[in-house]
Amino acid sequence: MTTEGLAADRLLLNRTSTAERVAAILRSRISEGYFLPGARLAEDTIGTALGVSRNTLREAFRLLSHERLLVHELNRGVFVRTLSIEDVIDLYRVRVLVECGVVRTITEVPRGIDQLVAAVSDGEEALRRQGWQALGTANLKFHEALVALAESPRTDELMGGVLAELRLVFHVMADPKRFHEPYLARNKEILALLQQGDGPAAAEALAVYLRDAEEQLVKAYRDTQPSTFA
Amino acid sequence: MTTEGLAADRLLLNRTSTAERVAAILRSRISEGYFLPGARLAEDTIGTALGVSRNTLREAFRLLSHERLLVHELNRGVFVRTLSIEDVIDLYRVRVLVECGVVRTITEVPRGIDQLVAAVSDGEEALRRQGWQALGTANLKFHEALVALAESPRTDELMGGVLAELRLVFHVMADPKRFHEPYLARNKEILALLQQGDGPAAAEALAVYLRDAEEQLVKAYRDTQPSTFA
């Protein structure tokens, strides 16, 4: 008997702790906007609602705080993170650095191109159905697939976190439709360049894309969050 | 009364929880090699040694697990991370992506140049005194200062973690002296290029540097860690 193909099964068998499952629930609730930025997550309320002890819940909170989705204020509790304008700017600085850096080095049609194609067609589907939430998701998926081209687990995780933070920004914006819509065409353009194996050109297009998105986002964000004290 | 210069004081006043202080202690112990990769940190032992409850200690463990310094195995406890060769390769992939990406965009003498100068002179000082541990630290400091040129908190944090992971690799290596020594001159060379404001050239030198370091490290690491099962 060999143990060859069993490595994959290990993840299935790998039971997770209650704290991690709780964290997963809260994470998706936050990312879907059920808990909005600034909302307080009281230990008592959430603990009884999910039927877990304070110990376990606090472990989950720690996990999410470290992912920057929650902020922990001593003796005050945990809150869904509210990003400042500086945060948004920093997020885009990282995006430019990483996304463009990854794309730039590409010289032939990359292996993970299918994921990019899938993300674009997801976006078109969402546009037809007027599903703006789905359009935003497809857009993030596109960029996640972009960094996946680096085939680096740590880079994937980093950008996963960055994009999760960006979702927090979208949730406090007035009109996500108008924001996400125009970028579908630009994703398509970048995809086309990559299908030609022209990484540098794609990186250049991406840089312009990100610069525009940041500017627009910062402008829109400044309105919704008038004075958050730095 | 203005609230201008109080932002800095906030960190001082910002009391940390016991869990964070415990995490800080363990973090430095790990980074200085007191706990070597693979070592198990038992809740009971460490809890009584530091005089904190299991709950608090577990919170500290969570923090460090998220920083990848510890791995948490369900019902088995936490262990100091043992990096695989794949990890080392991935770490260098991230380093190339981020460090070179940051340096490459520089077109004039950057603001944070002093830190780089300081790191190089730290390295020379360590070399004179034959302090190999200090030489390694100075080297990491140099690269930390390099990414600091991006002036992006998230990038700083990311690379802080990456370099902390690399320290784990160094601790299981036989002869850190021979490894660190030759890179001091190359740091100096990169610094010189940056002092001329030539980012692209510095990025190129850095890329070669990192490629060499990775190769050497992987080779040395493969010997000390013969078969860690993937």
Place this chain on the structure above:
DNA sequence: CGTAGAGGATTGTTCTACAATTCACACTAT
């Protein structure tokens, strides 16, 4: 109108308890 203080609510931390799981070691059967 502003301020000080009392009281209640919430979090920080420890402790105890028990279930679930792993690990080490002895024991059996071939």
Place this chain on the structure above:
DNA sequence: ATAGTGTGAATTGTAGAACAATCCTCTACG
């Protein structure tokens, strides 16, 4: 001998109670 089996001790996972520390609200007083 050796592989497999099983038992029990040790450790982690989770819950819950308890109390201290801190924050928030609201009232009363100047």
